[in-house]
Amino acid sequence: MVHAPTLRPAVESPGATAPRATPPIARSCQVSLIIPTKNESDSVPLLFEKLNDVLAAISHEVILVDDSDDDTPEVADRVAAELGLNASVIHRDGEDRRGGLSSAVLVGVAAACGEYVCIMDADLQHPPELIALMVATATEKEADIVVASRYVEGGTDAGLSGRTRKMISLTSKGLTRTLFRGRLQTIRDPLSGFFLARRSLVIGTALRPIGFKILLDILVRSEWQIAEEVPLRFERRVVGSSKATLKQGRDFLAHVARLFWERRTGGIRHVEAAPRAGEARAAQTQS
Ligand SMILES: Nc1nc2c(ncn2[C@@H]2O[C@H](COP(=O)(O)OP(=O)(O)O)[C@@H](O)[C@H]2O)c(=O)[nH]1
Numbered sequence: 001m002v003h004a005p006t007l008r009p010a011v012e013s014p015g016a017t018a019p020r021a022t023p024p025i026a027r028s029c030q031v032s033l034i035i036p037t038k039n040e041s042d043s044v045p046l047l048f049e050k051l052n053d054v055l056a057a058i059s060h061e062v063i064l065v066d067d068s069d070d071d072t073p074e075v076a077d078r079v080a081a082e083l084g085l086n087a088s089v090i091h092r093d094g095e096d097r098r099g100g101l102s103s104a105v106l107v108g109v110a111a112a113c114g115e116y117v118c119i120m121d122a123d124l125q126h127p128p129e130l131i132a133l134m135v136a137t138a139t140e141k142e143a144d145i146v147v148a149s150r151y152v153e154g155g156t157d158a159g160l161s162g163r164t165r166k167m168i169s170l171t172s173k174g175l176t177r178t179l180f181r182g183r184l185q186t187i188r189d190p191l192s193g194f195f196l197a198r199r200s201l202v203i204g205t206a207l208r209p210i211g212f213k214i215l216l217d218i219l220v221r222s223e224w225q226i227a228e229e230v231p232l233r234f235e236r237r238v239v240g241s242s243k244a245t246l247k248q249g250r251d252f253l254a255h256v257a258r259l260f261w262e263r264r265t266g267g268i269r270h271v272e273a274a275p276r277a278g279e280a281r282a283a284q285t286q287s
Pocket residue numbers: 035036037038039040065066067099100101104120121122123125241242243244
């Protein structure tokens with residue numbers, strides 16, 4: 001059975017059901033936080049509390065795209081209402097969940113109104129405190145993309161559980177930076193799940209992500225010109241549990257193979273982004 005995704009405003013706007021005499025004013029804000037969730041009812045209360053503090057000075061909306069079987073949507077609605085946080089939940093069932101995390105992100109972007117979209121996990125491995133720096137960096141540097149990076153000075157991948165996962169992450173990063181050198185030579189962490197991008201860039205690109213690495217798809221396919229990185233201290237998950245499985249490994253390889261093939265066969269074409277002064281040299285020294 002196919003269920004249409006439902007958009008549930010967490011905070012009722014006064015008079016939302018009253019007849020309108022004039023057309024609705026188009027929504028707009030600086031940043032739309034897009035947060036894919038799957039059974040994150042334990043994480044959401046603390047996440048929303050932190051977001052509420054961080055976003056106080058930023059015009060924003062929070063969109064959870066939820067594929068949960070637990071009560072994540074109800075918890076999100078309740079906590080957002082208690083805090084007065086401008087958050088909504090798009091809950092998906094059945095076939096709508098196909099594509100998992102990456103399709104959830106695309107659904108969130110399609111519903112967003114921000115000048116920028118900021119994609120982050122719900123589990124606090126992506127510290128909400130970093131959002132202010134990401135927004136400031138995007139504005140000051142006129143960046144199309146700001147990546148929260150585990151692999152620049154001040155960042156850490158300590159939250160990757162175990163040496164095997166760390167090795168897989170480093171190898172995957174090396175593989176993608178080699179295969180897509182032209183686009184990724186200045187990007188230290190093209191597989192980060194925490195990033196901010198101009199919404200116009202994301203909706204203007206025909207994305208085809210598979211699995212968890214949607215940033216890679218955006219970096220390789222889109223016409224970005226300026227990308228910046230800020231240090232991410234990726235620490236261990238303290239609430240809830242990881243949804244990563246071996247399937248994500250297979251999805252990642254399928255995703256990289258498809259991107260590589262499309263790039264080779266001319267399915268993806270764009271002007272290479274020119275590295276800014278010093279960047280190419282720095283990237284070569286570090287790789
Ligand atoms: N909507 C949706 N969110 C998902 C899905 N799988 C994982 N997530 C969410 O994506 C984020 C990252 O997942 P997580 O389990 O923390 O992955 P890890 O950090 O790689 O261990 C979390 O917020 C999850 O709740 C999915 O199939 N659908």
